Amino acid sequence: MDNQHASPCPDTLTELRERTRAFARERDWEQFHTPKNLAMALSVEVAELAEHFQWLRTGADDELDDAKRAGIRHELADVLLYLVQLADRTGVDLRAAALEKIALNAAKYPADRVRGDARKSTQY
């Protein structure tokens, strides 16, 4: 089976964390990577990602060209890398936090109750 599209292994985020630590350390940039600065940088990267979809009808693949796809790929990477760094600086195990949140969302939005309904839990 093609492993390229399999779920990330548990070590993937750890590897990215180590690579971002080394990248910052080699440049003496750790001093700038406060939680506040990383949160702001993350927010900027999310906006840069959203900009690629701005004014498109849906952002589906048929509306994108290769340059746009590359831009989206790079902004997604920027978002992930700042997210990993922010989690590192705040002591959050991202994988555990994500699994915890999926479980919380499953309890908040039971499938048999919300199937096909996009409203927030406070709207029904």
Ligand SMILES: [Mg+2]
């Ligand atoms: Mg960017």
